[in-house]
Amino acid sequence: MITINCFLILSALMLFIGVYGFLTRRNTLAILISIELMLNAADLNFAAFNRMLFPEGQEGYFFTLFSVAISAAETAIAIAVMINVYRNLKNNFVENLDKLKW
């Protein structure tokens, strides 16, 4: 039997894997993938809450739909920025983003 808890545990795991990846990955694209994981964790939460707890409404589904669209827009511009970085530096590892520092 799949309960709400299963979804919540899965989404919490996704969130923390995303945070861990954000903090440890060295490649900016891998960081971007980690962030997508975090955003998808929230989307999963919305859909699961709507289906399991509040089946009479549609609010969670709509929120998921909008947030998927928004994260697509964010990814588009983030990749554009990464390509720009790549053109300037010839690679996109975070160690090389060191022109500006303390």
Place this chain on the structure above:
Amino acid sequence: MDYSQFLNMSDELSLLAVVVILFMADLFCCGSENSTKPSKALSLIAVPLLLVQTVYMLVNMPADCVTAFGDMYLSAPMMTVVKAVLNIGTVIVFLMANVWMNREENQVKQGEFYLLTLFTLLGMYFMISSGHFLMFFIGLELASIPMTALVAFTKKNQESAEAAAKYILTALFSSGLLLYGISLLYGTCGTLYFNDMAAVMDASNWVQLAALVLFISGIGFKISLVPFHLWTADTYEGAPTTVTGYLSVISKGAAAFVMFVILTKVFEPMVENWNLLLFWIIIVSITVANIFAVRQNNIKRFMAFSAISQAGYLVLGAMGGTAQGMTAMVYYLFVYMVANLGVFAIINIVEQRSGKLNISDYDGFYATNPKLSFIMTLCLFSLAGIPPFAGFFSKFFIFMAGFKAGFPWLVFIALVNTVISLYYYLLIVKAMYIKKSDTPIARFSSDGYTQIGLALCAIGVVFAGILSQIYQYFDSFSFGLMP
């Protein structure tokens, strides 16, 4: 469906009209194919249009709260006032951007700059008058996605690219946390309408407390409060100077105001908890930023740390969520805006004319450019809060509000920090007036647009404090937790 409810959104719709007119003007009036040199008309159109729109908003201001789309959109008179304040700031940014926009390599991109800036402004409008977390989230993203494009505006410049990469990654991370927080709120409340949520919030529910923490950290990235400030200095240094000015005032101010509104509306039963959180965040923000600001040499980086510390003062108005705090916050935002944009306008014109960005380059600036250094001094004094200028009064009202809300220790620490900040603001004044330099910045004359912008800032710095009507005007609209 009742279409007349669209009229309640007249602020947003009028700004959208400005955007569309500018877009058309960019498409048809400027930069036809056979003339390589686009006309300079775009800022001539943008600035008056935005001013007309500001006046329109203030004249058409609703007398009371208005809603649209079943409470998805909520607006109150105070929100229109904040939007008008943001508009004035954007006008000053446009005025100072003109000299940068007219450079050879930027002329073809003029339209993009104005449109992207206005789209972020539109996002802030939606964020300010949101009545539902979906609306808030869309507004927040509309405010931060075009901002990335603005930060990366000088494409060939490696620093700009790096700044944009850092900005977008931290912005995405923070919106991921924020979104997770909102999903927890949805799971515990079953609704995301601000009006319905306060009734089902409970300070003993730890899931909702986690959501509160995630919300504050998500929005703290936008305001650049201290545990979440790491992107600020790098992005401010790498971004084009006008964009830095915009970022440091407009987007920060909008986010701080929205945080105030949502904390008082949605998280009302948890007032004890968020007071405690903000208490420590403010102390750390003001102190850490002050310590780091002292040792900076790049002036944009220096202003970044100054902006972090000022953000701490700005958020101090939110403590306790009182109506007085809201007035103090909006007034502080207004005064901080004119002073900070004045400083950035001068940094920008110096950068455009001589390419110099270090504090040590400002040695002997008074000998060559006395007028500019005088205005810079006025603005820095206002930022530091020295009595005859507006900055003193805005800090005074913020401290009064914090004191009334019952946080004397917080106010005391903030006061001590004001003295520290005076030290590093005076370092620049000292460089300009007292230090001698063999290679000072040569004498130059600034263009007319920058002069108008600087005049606006100087008038604001001198008179916004003396004219008590401004404070009373803000005060007549403010609202808070207590009736």
